[in-house]
Amino acid sequence: MKVKRSERLIDxxxxxxxxxxxxxxxTFFADRFQSAKSSISEDLVIVKDTFELRGVGTLQTVxxxxxxxxxIPGIKREHAKELIDSLRTHVSHSNRLLPGGYLYMTDILGDIHLMNHVGKLFAAAFADQKIDVIMTVATKGIGIAHxxxxxxxxxxxxxxxxxxxTEGSTVSINYVSGSSKRIQTMVLSKRSLAQGSRVLxxxxxxxAGGTAAGMKNLLEEFSATVAGVGIFIESExxxxxxxxNWxxxxNLTGxxxxxxxxxxxxxxxxxxxxSFLDEKKER
Structure with missing residues (x-):
């Protein structure tokens, strides 16, 4: 049964x-809605224009x-600034200070709304890259990765x-922690990553970047390529x-x-x- 255009657009x-x-x-949409491809094409133009107007991305036609x-996910510069300012506000609260100058971050990394902001920002940054998989190290990076x-x-x-x-056969490497200069170990299951993958x-x-450098070295064991590196907070x-490159x-300045x-x-x-959406003409 054919559906109304408004229903098609929402779906x-x-x-x-x-x-x-x-x-x-x-063809997928035409069969899904029992509509002509010409009608689907017109609908997609509306969706594309709306995505760009609202700053949530765009549609790429092949x-x-x-x-x-x-x-293709995206974000406008003004919206990205709002999200990062919100993250700054949450991270800079003085009650996050722990003995030794460490910051308490568990609540932020477990907040689905704040992690949604982080995901949107990084996705917009790397949307034009060919990425097969996201890699992080246990445990605090897992929420960001997802x-x-x-x-x-x-x-x-x-x-x-x-x-x-439970990981089965694994590949492990030793690497030097950049800040403490200690030898540490990284382990990754052989089944978790296909050979030749492009990894974010x-x-x-x-x-210092020791952990990220260690992950890059580990990827060499899988003949994988680093598509990019995204860091929530870097320190001076x-x-x-x-x-x-990251x-x-x-940026934690002090x-x-x-x-x-x-x-x-x-x-x-x-x-x-x-910010490719900034160049789109708003209507």
């Missing part, structure tokens, strides 16, 4: 956003018999510090980093335990990420 929008970066043929459309994966429509793999019997590395915190570091949302203040600034996000 198409929902389906596309639930399947980010997945190529969907016009021509040809095997073509179709795919939803938030990003949700927007990019790819699976998550988790690197662990030690081997688990994400983590909650970076100082006086020495040379162990990785070259995108950060926040902690004053006595004065109970936390210095948090915007990371390098806006220096690294083109």
């Amino acid at each position: 198409m929008t929902h389906y596309l956003m639930e399947h980010p970066r997945e190529l969907v043929s016009l 021509p040809g018999a095997a073509g179709g459309v795919r939803y 938030a990003v994966a949700r927007y990019l429509g790819v699976p998550v793999v988790v690197v662990r510090r030690d081997s688990k019997v 590395i994400v983590d909650d915190f970076m100082r 570091y006086g020495e040379e980093r162990l990785i070259d 995108i950060s949302l926040l 902690v004053d335990e006595k004065g109970k203040t936390i210095g948090i600034e915007t990371g390098n996000y806006f220096d690294q990420v083109p």
Whole structure:
């Protein structure tokens, strides 16, 4: 039974956003709604214009018999700034200070709304990259990884510090922690990552970059390629980093335990990420 156009538009929008970066043929929608492809094409123009106007992404059209459309997540610069400012506010509360200058972050990393912001920001940053999987290290990066994966429509793999019997055969490497200069171990199940995958590395915190560098070295054992590195919070570091390129949302500039203040600034996000939606004409 044919459905009303308003119903088609709602269902198409929902389906596309639930399947980010997945190529969907016009035939699929035509059969789904018992409608002509010409009508579906007109509907998709409306969806595309609305996505761009609202700053949630765009639709990419792939021509040809095997073509179709795919939803590409995105974000406007002004909206990205609002989200990062909100994250700054939450992280900079003085009650987060722990002895030794550490920050309590568990509540933020467990907040689905804040992690949704983080996922949206990183997804927009890496939407134009070919990414097969998101990688992070246990345990605090897991929430971030799943938030990003949700927007990019790819699976998550988790690197662990030690081997688990439930992981089956594993690959392990030793690496040097950048800040403490200690030898540490990383382990990843052989079944969790296909050879030659393109991997987006994400983590909650970076100082020298030792953990991210370790994950990059581990990926070499799988002949995998690093598609990018996303860091929630990076910290000021006086020495040379162990990785070259990354995108950060926040920058921890300093902690004053006595004065109970936390210095948090915007990371390098806006220096690294083109906001393609800003150039779209708003109607």
